[in-house]
Amino acid sequence: MEGYRPVVDFDGCHVKGSHPRQILSAVKVDENNGMYLIAFAIVEVENTETWSWFFDIFFQDVGIQNDNGCVFITNKQKGLGNVIHALMPNAEHMHCVRHLHNNFKLACHTGLALKQRLWAAARATTLAVFHVEMEQMLDQSEAAYKWLEERPTAHWSISHFTIVLKCDILLNNLCECFNAAILEARDKPIVTLLERIRTYLVLKMAKLRETV
Template sequence: MVGFDGAFIKGQHLGQLLSVVGIDANNGMFPIAFAVVETESRDTWTWFLEIFFNDVGVRGPENGWVFITNKQKGLGQVIEALKPDAEHRHCVTHLHNNFKLAGHGSLALKHRLWAAARSTTLPWWEAEMDNIMEMSAPAHAWLQDRPAIHWSRSHFTTGPKCDILLNHLCECNFGGKR
């Protein structure tokens, strides 16, 4: 399990810090790589990930690699282009923030979204999505547009034994607060 993140560098020397943090079998987090770039873009993520994948030896899905991101600018497309068969998860905190920005900010909907994300079976996920539909058809439609394979445990592959839903691991190893 590897998390990717980008953060603003503030102060005299501006830029972006791109980082990669891993999780080991004991849920311990460790920094793997970082780079300072002028801007966070598809081009900078491509440059960074090509070097990372080559240096670390990410060859394909047979190695069991799982990536989690906050859906940064261009990052999803770069992962899809470079490693189309790898599992790519999205941070549920960031999904929820976008859910709120789309007008679905009630506490009840938040609880149902998180229940759907934490569900471990398809019937449980379907029941939570039915609950969301009963509460708000637009909220349900918004979530249906975001494939659950990226954000719900019920849709994650069973090979990797890490079921984290958050990508905060990058933030705590590379400077904490943004």
């Protein structure tokens, strides 16, 4: 934890093969803005109950306190936001904008122009620029504008992030990288899967020592 930045990504991915499970993971941002897996767990399903169990142990083991000193980034999984708010009500919680855009498209708000406007609003660093981008979206599609208005802006636009931690990450790429790194192992039996993850962590730690 010595090289820890107060930014943690949370995500889940499927274990394939004859024994389907879910891998819950917590990946942090290090001082070189790289990724490092802090914790993971293999559970039967990804739901509110398993995330509550994971967070309860994770926060105790890592020593994260209920204050304004952390940023948590998720893909807005069902129930995940409620669990974070219940255990860490003062922590900053961000949603991955790429997944936000995927849901945006599923709501029939498609097209390059709307995509560019959503990302421009997400990247806006001031309230004035944010409102200009949203007004332009309103001109393009009132339905798309109303859909975004229903999503708390503090979760997805830099213009509404707090200035305490000065974190402007908009994507949950860290967990996605970990999920991709163990892709070939995710269809193996549980013991083999755990061994592959352990090997991945050992190699990651060795690379970190080389850069220090």
